[in-house]
Amino acid sequence: MHDVALRAGVSIKTVSNVVNGYPHIRPETRERVEEAIEHLGYRLNTTARNLRTRRTDMITLAVPELSLPYFAELADSVIRAAEERGLTVLIEQTSASREREVEVLTGRRRHLTDGLIFSPLALGPEDVDLLTTDAPLVVLGERIFDAPADHVTMNNVAAARAATLHLASLGRRRIAVVGAHEGELVGSAALRTEGYRQGLEAAGLPYDPALVGEAGLWHRSTGAETMARLLDAGVEVDAVFALNDAMALGALHALHARRLDVPGDVALVGFDDIDDVKYAVPTISSVDPGREQIARTAVELLVERIAGSGTPFRRVVPGSRLVGRESTGDVPEGGGEVVAAVQPGGTEEVAPRS
Amino acid sequence: MHDVALRAGVSIKTVSNVVNGYPHIRPETRERVEEAIEHLGYRLNTTARNLRTRRTDMITLAVPELSLPYFAELADSVIRAAEERGLTVLIEQTSASREREVEVLTGRRRHLTDGLIFSPLALGPEDVDLLTTDAPLVVLGERIFDAPADHVTMNNVAAARAATLHLASLGRRRIAVVGAHEGELVGSAALRTEGYRQGLEAAGLPYDPALVGEAGLWHRSTGAETMARLLDAGVEVDAVFALNDAMALGALHALHARRLDVPGDVALVGFDDIDDVKYAVPTISSVDPGREQIARTAVELLVERIAGSGTPFRRVVPGSRLVGRESTGDVPEGGGEVVAAVQPGGTEEVAPRS
């Protein structure tokens, strides 16, 4: 910048002003500076600016793993939403490890960016203290509800209830669950399992523990294993509610391996509505929790928080939909899908900012 | 840092030394400083350090889209490899747009990190000038081979040839291609199509343009559309080589929609060996191009380049394998897969560093 100033015969500050689009500059001066910049191939040093302005225009997104399609798609959406606001996204993978999640929240890199969108998988309500910081934070997911931070979540219970009821409405009486976390009280697993219970009850079906398949991590592989375990145990099953789509794909694989027809023998519903399920064979019905809106909202809230709005913390729940596809026989001939709204979204103020 | 120094009764520089693990410090002093840091909750300001040291310990990974599973998995691997070296990864999505790719190379953010791993999809050999910079750069993919930069690529031709030959070895005579780019001379499409031609020739099969299906972007949807187009055109097909796995999944979907059995009526091979194909119904045979190794190597090369090694630019090609699964009838009963090496990897010096 020094050299540019020299060549253009102006002060360093004027160069800075030109670069930053400060309005009160004579066109002639601006031109000289721009010529010098061009000639010298000068590029603004972002680090120095960051130091001086105390902003980086970067945000962090911490997710368990990008190889899980839901999080890859979420990251995609977050990056696009951030892009529109001129922000760059730095992605941290926590591998669902407690240690990494703590590190993301408290480590050195926490202050590398202006704010954090955090999707915990290992931390729980007991770790609320870790989230109590001044640094802008938006929490995603269903594990921590009482943090002093903005929160974007989804209609887990209502959506799971709707999914279960839908299976029951097809006449299925033996609806299995894939992906439960026994004994857990928080998190997607607990909430979706609760929705499943409610759905059964609403349909007048009994709750049978034999139908509840555990799966720690929600991968394709664990879905397949859990499904296989249920089938091998000789449990009678005519429908499956997989608590996420990755496991639904795994379950489908396991059903197929045992020559069970979907939806003929077993109907199947997943959760997340990732792109995969639209091309699976057969296509898989799923709950669309509003991923795109979750991403946009998270970025919006974070941007507001970074701007320093002292507004109360909010909890936002996008509207969710149940998308019926072949795996529940919802598609006649030509293909396509049947969509039913589960519940509209909403925003709620949580607590006044301290 | 100033406050810490004050409280510990030492100079600012000493605090810096403690933080950076400088060895010659009296244990007693170190203790006082650490106590002060703890007490004041001091955190090193990374931005200031970056400015001073002229390093950020961040690298950029530019890929088309995270919602494409191959790139999501690649990003996952790159992040892990970088993590091991204490580097943070910033991901840029180019959406395969020329404009965004140019921006990634030349834009303001280019100098936000220490180096760039770039996977172009729109730029070609004619843009080699854009890649001619001093900033550390590693190029991935098959579009630009002559850039003055390190390059990690794959055995496209040999692998595609092997895939085609494998289909032929099953007795298939009408092997379609999904994802060709007509008239294109560079890029994965051209190379893999060339491998397909070679495979046909080696198998003594004729090349029939009617069997070559075009698809611009390599998504599930375009794979499905291209497959449908071929089938609807009445082309006789008993095998399909999809140039990537996303399209293979789409093609499988389209085949299924037309009640064609895989592998009974049509055998199918994909490319990339993403996680999806291992759980598809049926599981899909695919070429594993060595994604994990590509990621590791790219990070390694970039790290060396950042360290300022003036070594010649290298071109690295990981070994690739053909993984046989159900879609080519390679799996007997219990499941599993059959693996055959296509070609070992290798490293090659490209040109002396200027």
Added chain:
DNA sequence: GCCTCGATATACAACGATGTAGAGTCAATC
């Protein structure tokens, strides 16, 4: 007892930008 050297700690000047305050110019206003 002088010299050398390692260990320990410090002062000062950067790194490359921007915020603030203010100087100069010129036209409009009273």
Added chain:
DNA sequence: GATTGACTCTACATCGTTGTATATCGAGGC
């Protein structure tokens, strides 16, 4: 004709670190 105010530009301090040069001290070597 002095005052005001908008416009244009500049000097200087500053953001929070680290590199370099240097000071001090005590121990060991000769």
